Structures are given as C-alpha cells and as structure tokens.
Amino acid sequence: MSINRTALNLPDEDYETIKANFEALYHNHPEIYDVFATQQITQSELLDQIEQTLKDNGIESGDFLDIGCGTGAMIAHLAPRLPKINFIGIDPARNSLELAKQKCAGYTNTTFRSGTIEQLERTENAFDVVFSSWGHIHWNEKGGIMEYVAKPDGLAMLVNNWGEEDDFSKLWPESALTIHKTRREILQKNHYQVSNVVSEVNLEDENLFDAMSRLFGQRQMHEHRTSPFQIGIVLAWKKITV
C-alpha cells in the first residue's frame, strides 16, 4: 500500500491539536486517520483473521453492522472480499462518514449513516454481525449494546490494540484499557465466549513511523523499528447456550 505522505507530513502544532483532542482528528482530519487505519488493516493479517472468524462461526451472508466505522477503513476492505454480506456503517463524525461513502461508492453491499452506539439502544436482535474496530473506548464502559443488537445466534466482534501485555496499554490512558477489560468480564459473566487473535505489523515506512512517533511518543515507538508492532486483537464471541 502506498502511504499518503502529504496527509502525514503535518506541522508539529497539528499533531499537538490531535493529541489534545482525538475527536478533532475524526472530524477535521479524517484523511490522516484513514492513513493510519488503512495501514494497520492492510499490512497485517487482520482481514484474513476477521474473514476466518466469520467462517468459523458459519456466517456467510446477512447484515454486518460496523459501529463507529469512521472513514470506512474496514468496510472498504471487507466489502469486496465478502460480497454476500451487507455492510452497514454508523458513525457520528460527518467528515469521516463522507470519506467512507466516497471510498465505498463502488460497492453495492455497503451503506453508511450518521449515528452513535447509544442510538441503538432500542434496536434488538437485528444484525448477524455486530462489529467495531478501534471504537469502543468512546462508549460507555458497561457496554452490552453490541450483544443486544446482535441476533441470538449472531456474532459480535471487537478489533482493538489492547491485549494483556501489548503496546497500546502503554500508549493510551489507563481508563481505555479498563473499559476494554470490563467489557470482556461482562461478556464472560453473561456466558459469551471470548477469543483473542493477535496481528502484527512492521513499521518499516519512515513516514508512518515518524507520524506515529509524533502522536504516541518517540520512546514508545522506537522499539518497533526492529520488532513488529502488535496492532490488532479480534475478540469474537457468540452466546453459549447454558
């Protein structure tokens, strides 16, 4: 994948603004966010792992809801791979959504609409797959909405950078990690099965490495000049009948 160098080559003060307010990134600089997201998605095993997880759970068609779809980084890659699945992306950031629509204009199995996870509270048992990648730190920590909107035999999936020992636990605030762990505990308590799949990416591209260092700190990123960066964990679950 070619890296969009213009998008990453920002003045220092822009990176300071982004660090201070990550929401601003989704609203004001979706093209930058899209470069990061696309890089993580395409340079790792993540897409194969998601496809395999769907297959392992017998999901070949149906409705796939992507909550907090952002710039459509995931849907843009999954839609052509899984043409029998109907992808629906929701996100509150208007400019991110516009980019998502543009990117997916050629795929008839995609729809995007403005919305938040909170607005799904009255939608029950509606989707075969309820998915979110790098989204749920923005939501309430009790969670439960993803499982609620999934069909009883449906699947819910989280893609994230937080495992037990991984890098993002050092990069993001403790609260984000706690939200992730709490959600896992709630799921397990409610008889969902949870599994982890780890993906890794090499940060060989000088420009991307530089941009990530400016966002997340030179010290944290430096070790990934030589060792792979853990970028994704798929937590997939289906309710276990008890």
Ligand SMILES: C[S@@+](CC[C@H](N)C(=O)[O-])C[C@H]1O[C@@H](n2cnc3c(N)ncnc32)[C@H](O)[C@@H]1O
């Ligand atoms: C880190 S980005 C992830 C984007 C996308 N899922 C991806 O993989 O590239 C987080 C996204 O969550 C969205 N978001 C924030 N609050 C939300 C909410 N309450 N409900 C749904 N999405 C939300 C943001 O607008 C942003 O696009």
